[in-house]
Amino acid sequence: MINIIIADDHEIVVEGLISLIKPEDGIRIVGEANNGKDVIPLLEKNRVDIAVLDISMPIMDGIELTNYIKKYFPKVKILILTMHDDPRFIRRTIEVGVHGYILKNKGKEEFVTAIKTIYFGEDYFGKKVTKTLISGHRSKFIEGEIILTKKEKEILKLIAKGYSTPEIAKQLCRANTTIDSHRRNLIEKTGVKNSKALIRFAFENGYE
Structure with missing residues (x-):
């Protein structure tokens, strides 16, 4: 069983993700939060495999929370789920060590695929995300x-x-x-x- 927590400052997004995951075999949501700071006690009280985080959250944003998780809960993997497709956001999250990055406008299939891919040891960056990154870079090779x-x-x-x-x-x-x-x-x-x-x-x- 893959245990995940979800953090997003929009309650409707959290509820939507719960409804998507609830019927999915092998994935269980063990906690949800509406800001980064409230994720910390969830990590302390539960066995968490993957934290699904938005970037823009009050009190502690997704980048700050990622740094915290990497330091104090290094076994927890991090999937960013956001509307931000700006290369600067994507590169910044890669630099701090997230394991995946997908956009909210994608469907259940990619969300589930990302969770399972990350759980089994590989990084997952959605195809739209990789296209954005590639288009935002000039060749240095x-x-x-x-x-x-x-x-x-x-x-x-x-x-x-x-x-x-x-x-x-x-x-x-x-x-x-x-x-x-x-x-x-x-x-x-x-x-x-x-x-x-x-x-x-x-x-x-x-x-x-």
Whole structure:
């Protein structure tokens, strides 16, 4: 069972998310809040796997709360659910270490997919989010500095578009383990620390 909490300053949004998740097998809402500060006692009293947070909240916003959770509840993963599709907001949340970012105008399917993807160890950034980031960046990649194979470039482009390992494996007719191996090689070659930083590298270097 995936235990989540939801924080949004609009009660109607919280109620809507509860109604979406309630019939979903394998996901349980263990708490909800209307500001960032009220999330803290929920984390203290419940076993929480994923915190679903809006960015704009009173008292403690989503960025401040993310920093707090990363420090005091490092095992809790964070999914940003917001209307903000400005690249500055998206980049800022990636910098503070969120595990996912999707927009409120998407439906239940993407919301559930994001929760499950994050729970099972991968980051999830909606396709509209990745498109916004890519369009907001100019290429910084200097040809020859990092040599990537044709297959690695193909996989990096799919990573930049928000595809998960199983989705990439299916599209390329490869095993999940093969894609994971390529992902590790990409991390090593680009010199980034993790998959999240690899996504940022892809955004910044024109892999679209």
